[in-house]
Amino acid sequence: MALSCCIGQFRRTLAHIHSTAAGSFNQQISHCQKRVYRPCTWINTQTRLLSSRTQQNCTRKLVRNGEDKKLVICVEGNIASGKTTCLEHFSKTNEIEVLTEPISKWRDVQGHNPLALMYQDPSRWGLTLQTYVQLTMLNRHLSTASAPVRMMERSIYSAKYIFVENLYRSGKMPDVDFAVLSEWFDWIIQNIFIPVDLIVYLQTTPQICYERLKERCRVEETMIPIEYLEAIHQLHEDWLINKTSFKVPAPVLVIPADHALPKMLHKYEENREKILLARNA
Numbered sequence: 001m002a003l004s005c006c007i008g009q010f011r012r013t014l015a016h017i018h019s020t021a022a023g024s025f026n027q028q029i030s031h032c033q034k035r036v037y038r039p040c041t042w043i044n045t046q047t048r049l050l051s052s053r054t055q056q057n058c059t060r061k062l063v064r065n066g067e068d069k070k071l072v073i074c075v076e077g078n079i080a081s082g083k084t085t086c087l088e089h090f091s092k093t094n095e096i097e098v099l100t101e102p103i104s105k106w107r108d109v110q111g112h113n114p115l116a117l118m119y120q121d122p123s124r125w126g127l128t129l130q131t132y133v134q135l136t137m138l139n140r141h142l143s144t145a146s147a148p149v150r151m152m153e154r155s156i157y158s159a160k161y162i163f164v165e166n167l168y169r170s171g172k173m174p175d176v177d178f179a180v181l182s183e184w185f186d187w188i189i190q191n192i193f194i195p196v197d198l199i200v201y202l203q204t205t206p207q208i209c210y211e212r213l214k215e216r217c218r219v220e221e222t223m224i225p226i227e228y229l230e231a232i233h234q235l236h237e238d239w240l241i242n243k244t245s246f247k248v249p250a251p252v253l254v255i256p257a258d259h260a261l262p263k264m265l266h267k268y269e270e271n272r273e274k275i276l277l278a279r280n281a
Ligand SMILES: Nc1ncnc2c1ncn2[C@@H]1O[C@H](COP(=O)(O)OP(=O)(O)O)[C@@H](O)[C@H]1O
Pocket: 077, 078, 079, 080, 081, 082, 083, 084, 085, 086, 212, 213, 215, 216, 257, 258, 259, 260, 261, 262, 264
C-alpha cells in the first residue's frame, strides 16, 4: 500500500517535471523568436530564392525583408588602395547608396579606440577589434537599403579572410581567440543571408599603398611597416585572384589601381556599366 502510494507520487512528480521543462523550452523558443528575429524573416532559401547568391550551404536563413532585391557591390583592396576615393566617385550617382567602412566606430567605441590598441599590441587587442569589426560589418550588411544599388567598402568576408587570418598566421592572435572568432563567423554565414553580387577588387602594389598611407597620415597607422601591407596584399591575391584560400562569395571585377587619380576616375567610368549591371544569379 505504502509502496504503490510512493510510486504514484513519483509518477506525478516526473509528469510535473516533464511539463515544466517543456513549457520553459517552448517559452525560450518564442522569446527567442520575438526578441532576436522580429525585424527579419526566416525563409526557406531553397524555395524562395534560387539564385547562386543564396547558395551558402544552408536551407533556412535569417533574411531582411526585401534585401534579396537590391544589388550589392563590395569594394575590396589593401589599406589605402583607394577604396574610399572610389566610393566617393560613385556616391554622386542617384541610384547608388554608398556605405563606407565604419572606421569611426572602430576608433571610438564608448570612448575606447580598439583600432589604435590593436596596432599597439595586436596579440592583446586583435580579438577585441575584430569582434567589433565583425559586429559593425554585419550591421552594415543588414542595414535597410535606401537605393537600388548598394556599394560597400569591404565586407564581413574580408574582415575574416584577410585581417583575422593575417593576425592568426603572423602569430599575433592566440589559437583560442581565432577559434572563437571563427565560430562566430561560421554561425553568421550559415544562418544569416548576406548577399553580395559583385566584388570590385582594387588591385595595387603594396609600395603604392605604403606611399598613399603615409600621405593620408592616419594617426593609428603611423607604425604600419611595408611588410604588413605585403602580407595583406598576398591574402587578397590568394582569395580573389588565385582563389586558393577561401570561398569567394561573388564574381570578381579586378581594377588595377596603382594609377594616378585622373586615370582611376576614367577607369571607374569605363567599368560603370559592368558594375551596375552585376547580378550574382
Ligand atoms: N589614384 C590615386 N592616386 C594617388 N592618391 C590616391 C589615389 N586614390 C586615393 N589616393 C589617396 O590615397 C590615400 C588613401 O586613399 P583612400 O581612398 O582613403 O584609400 P582606402 O579607403 O582604400 O584606405 C588618400 O590620401 C587618397 O586621397
